[in-house]
Ligand SMILES: Nc1ncnc2c1ncn2[C@@H]1O[C@H](COP(=O)(O)OP(=O)(O)O)[C@@H](O)[C@H]1O
């Protein structure tokens with residue numbers, strides 16, 4: 001095992017290119033288990049790119065290329081021999097814009113499990129209830145499970161997407177600005193949800209909202225132009241950042 | 256009584272609304288613009304009216320001419336040399352057989368091709384680009400050319416003879432380009448975010464296609480198919496070349512039977528010398544139109560059902 005004690009994952013010297021354009025340079029980062037790691041930094045600095053390396057969503061981009069090692073459960077996530085489908089069952093993802101399927105709430109939650117072989121109605125029912133409860137949306141939808149997911153509000157849709165992800169019983173969850181498209185109240189409910197989720201899951205969240213990073217995360221990594229400028233405990237970083245650029249970004253003076 | 260806000264009627268009627276003020280402020284400019292607008296409006300309306308009126312006249316003419324001829328006897332009889340005894344049953348059966356078989360052949364092939372082009376093929380490879388270009392061009396080839404192809408390949412080479420099967424295969428080729436191109440458009444309209452959501456759950460490409468892509472695009476695919484199949488139902492030229500007969504005095508029982516279809520039967524009647532056959536032809540036209548409307552309605556209902564299931 002190359003991950004250190006208490007660490008879920010370790011990225012080592014990761015470089016990434018879109019064609020000629022190098023989007024990530026020498027990224028080294030440990031992801032602590034059952035903690036929330038926030039990735040912050042101005043737009044275009046490579047946060048989404050880093051996230052999508054971890055569940056191999058960059059595989060669909062033509063000309064994309066990664067180098068380095070990402071240790072996770074004894075595997076290297078960079079490399080061709082990986083079972084990508086199995087990996088994605090372990091590492092779930094929540095996107096910036098809520099993207100529920102145009103199906104019923106129930107169908108949304110069981111979409112993944114059903115396609116990975118769970119067929120028994122009782123088992124699926126139980127999974128739906130459990131996932132929606134974990135995503136703190138059960139009480140709002142329990143009487144309308146067979147209504148269209150598109151009829152939900154944006155905040156509810158995003159929590160449904162989280163439930164859909166939880167239904168796969170993942171190990172690690174990636175969230176790419178999950179509240180960027182939501183109103184303050186929905187954002188609040190998702191932040192509360194994150195704090196309960198970290199008891200069971202390890203979470204990496206990209207956010208542009210400094211207060212959000214400060215409120216929910218345990219560790220923060222500050223990205224700039226494809227590099228990590230500073231990484232450390234969130235409290236520590238927000239109180240006294242080691243680098244001046246970090247301090248300026250956190251206090252909102254650029255970015 | 257509840258106290259009403261003191262709102263005098265004059266507030267609503269006499270005080271100019273912002274729009275009125277705007278109109279009053281630029282009388283010249285607005286007068287010109289309005290006149291121009293009215294002209295366009297008039298021209299477009301005239302165009303629409305022309306089409307509607309012509310269609311109405313045509314329909315009126317046909318309906319009037321068919322009065323007294325479109326009856327139960329006409330619908331349930333086989334064709335005959337005597338106008339009074341002539342019926343449309345065998346042509347109707349032939350049309351239904353042909354169209355049903357055409358749809359059965361063209362839909363799966365068309366959807367599969369569109370899926371290959373949109374989801375699997377690499378659009379930068381010359382091979383795939385040539386396929387794409389050819390399909391787009393084929394949509395513009397006159398239908399009679401397909402008839403000649405059908406005659407050479409299905410009737411003669413494959414040995415299916417002058418049968419329903421040959422006709423259906425020919426029509427399937429004829430409508431495939433339209434089905435493929437509209438299906439491709441429908442597949443393109445599936446949001447990337449939905450596919451990403453599916454992939455991110457570790458779901459395979461094929462399961463993503465059956466689980467998200469096809470359900471989402473099915474209404475669009477069906478719309479294209481409806482239009483294409485309607486077109487095939489009205490085709491006569493390619494089927495004449497493939498060898499559909501003008502006179503079939505039995506009902507087809509297998510795809511290898513000889514056949515006729517509604518447009519050919521109607522054409523056959525209109526070219527008879529006896530005046531009375533013109534009435535028989537009119538009755539046939541009404542049946543063809545009714546059949547077209549029915550299939551369209553069924554298809555639209557089907558499409559709406561899919562759409563409802565989606566949202
Ligand atoms: N699919 C892509 N193809 C080419 N370049 C890309 C692609 N996605 C992102 N990039 C580039 O990579 C850099 C990092 O982008 P991204 O990871 O999306 O940044 P962030 O999420 O931090 O805003 C940017 O310069 C962006 O333009």
Ligand SMILES: [Mg+2]
Nearest residue numbers: 047048049176
């Ligand atoms: Mg991003």
